[in-house]
Amino acid sequence: MSPVPAPLGLLAELTHRCPLACPYCSNPLELEDRAAELDTGAWARVFQEAAAMGVLQVHLSGGEPASRRDLVEITAAASHAGLYTNLITSGIGLDAGRLERLQDAGLDHVQLSIQDTDPALADRIAGYDGAHARKQAFAGAVTRLGLALTINVVIHRANIGHLPALVALAASLGAGRVEIAHAQYYGWALRNRDALMPTREQVDRAMEELDRLRDGRLTIDFVVPDYYASRPKPCMGGWGRRSLNVTPSGIVLPCHAAQTIPGLEFWSVRDHALLDIWARSPAFGAFRGTAWMKEPCQSCAFRELDFGGCRCQALAIAGDAAATDPSCDLSPHHAKLRMLAEEAAARSGTPYLYRGRPALTPIPVR
Numbered sequence: 012m013s014p015v016p017a018p019l020g021l022l023a024e025l026t027h028r029c030p031l032a033c034p035y036c037s038n039p040l041e042l043e044d045r046a047a048e049l050d051t052g053a054w055a056r057v058f059q060e061a062a063a064m065g066v067l068q069v070h071l072s073g074g075e076p077a078s079r080r081d082l083v084e085i086t087a088a089a090s091h092a093g094l095y096t097n098l099i100t101s102g103i104g105l106d107a108g109r110l111e112r113l114q115d116a117g118l119d120h121v122q123l124s125i126q127d128t129d130p131a132l133a134d135r136i137a138g139y140d141g142a143h144a145r146k147q148a149f150a151g152a153v154t155r156l157g158l159a160l161t162i163n164v165v166i167h168r169a170n171i172g173h174l175p176a177l178v179a180l181a182a183s184l185g186a187g188r189v190e191i192a193h194a195q196y197y198g199w200a201l202r203n204r205d206a207l208m209p210t211r212e213q214v215d216r217a218m219e220e221l222d223r224l225r226d227g228r229l230t231i232d233f234v235v236p237d238y239y240a241s242r243p244k245p246c247m248g249g250w251g252r253r254s255l256n257v258t259p260s261g262i263v264l265p266c267h268a269a270q271t272i273p274g275l276e277f278w279s280v281r282d283h284a285l286l287d288i289w290a291r292s293p294a295f296g297a298f299r300g301t302a303w304m305k306e307p308c309q310s311c312a313f314r315e316l317d318f319g320g321c322r323c324q325a326l327a328i329a330g331d332a333a334a335t336d337p338s339c340d341l342s343p344h345h346a347k348l349r350m351l352a353e354e355a356a357a358r359s360g361t362p363y364l365y366r367g368r369p370a371l372t373p374i375p376v377r
């Protein structure tokens with residue numbers, strides 16, 4: 012058996028609480044309670060153990076990490092452990108004073124989500140009136156402090172036609188990078204697939220536009236939407252190979268949707284050292300490496316490059332987490348994935364479903 016690789020990144024889901032209600036939320040259907048959240052000291056121990064294992068970066072995420080009153084102390088603990096600290100935020104709940112305290116605590120980088128360039132559409136998607144204006148003000152506060160800024164945009168049917176304007180907005184906000192990712196249909200987002208799925212024509216046009224937009228002024232990361240891809244992405248850089256997620260209550264996952272896979276046994280930092288979980292827990296061992304693969308992955312030349320794609324998508328579409336990711340055109344389920352995409356994309360006008368709030372009709376695409 013090959014040695015267990017050292018992880019490079021840790022996603023710290025500090026809380027599932029969030030002021031926004033985006034229909035593409037990939038957090039689980041059942042969110043973890045505030046009462047179950049790890050305290051500051053437990054996070055500090057996790058960061059120390061992560062750094063000792065070789066982790067270089069921690070992504071402070073949620074939910075909305077600013078919902079944690081001890082975010083400054085948590086950031087200081089991550090920085091003290093020697094980790095590069097990246098805050099992934101909606102910008103809501105962080106004024107300039109708190110941001111300055113985060114910088115003093117050692118914060119290195121901010122990733123701010125933007126829903127669209129049109130304020131009404133952006134607020135409709137976020138499920139929060141006034142969110143867009145507050146995000147723009149927050150971006151100003153980030154750049155005034157000289158913190159590195161990346162803009163994150165989740166792309167779907169309503170905003171995929173606005174890519175040039177979204178990239179221009181990111182540049183005008185002072186971002187050095189923009190990450191454009193298609194909605195991933197896990198957790199709550201799967202419920203909204205019919206409301207979010209773009210058409211094939213929209214995706215093709217977006218790909219052409221991106222080629223023109225990549226003029227070197229801004230780094231643009233873009234991933235082809237799985238449902239329209241012909242080869243899968245190496246989800247998480249390979250299961251149990253590069254990174255790990257810690258949920259608000261301390262459960263350690265190989266990916267954010269791993270709990271959708273039945274029969275996996277997850278361990279918690281409340282009971283085990285992080286290294287023990289990474290190296291020995293059943294969930295991390297389940298799909299690490301290539302020995303678990305079935306055909307066509309098992310004998311495929313790409314198996315060490317894409318690791319068979321995404322286990323959670325294989326489960327969701329093929330009903331088998333060990334199957335080839337259906338976004339691969341060698342998968343026997345590839346045609347089904349395409350058909351699901353086309354059927355969903357044809358259901359224009361499907362209302363957005365928000366957690367715990369009434370559904371709303373999407374603003375018509377312009």
Ligand code: SF4
Pocket residue numbers: 242243307308309311312313314315317318319320335336339340341342
């Ligand atoms: Fe990747 Fe498996 Fe498809 Fe080969 S068959 S390209 S390993 S997903």
Ligand code: FES
Pocket residue numbers: 197246247266267268269320321322323324
């Ligand atoms: Fe779980 Fe891709 S989201 S392996």
